[in-house]
Amino acid sequence: MKLLQLNHDDERGALSLKGTYANASQYDDVVKDDTVALTPDGEVLAVLVSEVLSQQVQDEAYKHLITISGMPDNRATAVYRGSSLSRRNRDGSFSRTRSVPSNVISLLRRKGVRADVLGYLDATPRIPRCRLSSWSLNKPEVLRGVMPLVQGVDDVFRCWIPDRYAAQKAVVQQAPGWHIHGTAFTTITVNKSFRTAYHTDKGDLKTGFSTLTALGKFDGGLLVMPRYRVAFSVQPGSVLMMDAHEFHGNTQIIGERISCVLYCREKIVKCPVV
């Protein structure tokens, strides 16, 4: 395991890139193998553990995740800057509700982009109840099929960042029935060939860490954190644990890349005990 001490820190510069695509001018280092990346303050920014998940586990998860059919119509920042616009009603008028416009969604669809959520979601003003995601409800075999992958990632997280894992596990244990059984995760965001623009993840536990793994055959798709001018190459079978509250986005993806982000939703503890 290598230690990478990052020296660059430009928070304001990173903020100005919000909603734009990452490119090669925004990073100096590309982390490809086992590395702990530290911020200039000495905090752990990310830990990459490469080739840690078995091929069998990856193949089993891939078989199920390839059936993904959702679109990122409520993730405007991750889609592109300015893509949060008034939604068009059936009668042609525009609603006050904002979403990613249909022509942008069509463009993404043509590129093979898909995005959906597995696992549990907490209450929001729009949907004021805790629930299992619709993909999990409609296709329970998908969640079952990815369980070996989830447990593998959970093991890696527990071994490499035990303090963050313990904090996250303590939270999910307060929400019995609202977490993926036996793990420190409540939710899995799955993206297929989705080149995300610079964004920060919202709703996940601040004291925990987001974990990311990738499947498929692809090139590119580096995860860039412009604030620290660092990029991570998450290859199939590797696990990246990172602070997703820092701006991050992807370089262009060539091929088919399915990324799974496993995390704990902060407000899941408010869900009623089942």
Add this chain to the structure above:
Amino acid sequence: MNPSTIDQLKDKLKEAWLRGKAQRIEIGTLLLELRAQAEHGDWGSLLAEVGIPASTARDYMTEASREIHGFRVFENGRLTFKDAEAEEMQEAVNVATAEVADAPPELRPAPAPGLDFHARVKGPVLYCTADQKDAYEAAKRESKDRVYEIFHNALLEVIGEQEEVRDEAVAA
């Protein structure tokens, strides 16, 4: 040669070139990976083994690299990155933005009601209008006695024993 034949050939070539783009990028990406793995000095012989001329390999690798990382160009005296995907996305967003902006007034979103207040009731924050806020406050005022009774009973339950002791002390 007949100009129309030239145009037809140009169109066919253009189409064939575009059709082959994905293949060129795939080959270029593989070549980039191979070069990253190759020992110093082995690159030429490796290319000869796979039968790809060095100049063709270089062109394909450049095309793949540009596709993956974008490419630098000078624009308005500044070095910027050309990213075809970003341009395509920006164009789509611009079209959608113009659609909303150019919509006749009757099709535009209705103005939002004045949500001046919010109250954390139970679960997520609820935004409400001024009238709803007043109704909520009134309901709270109406049930004030009931709230007092509940709290008073709970208090008596907790301190009941102490009250008795105090009473005994007073009596003594």
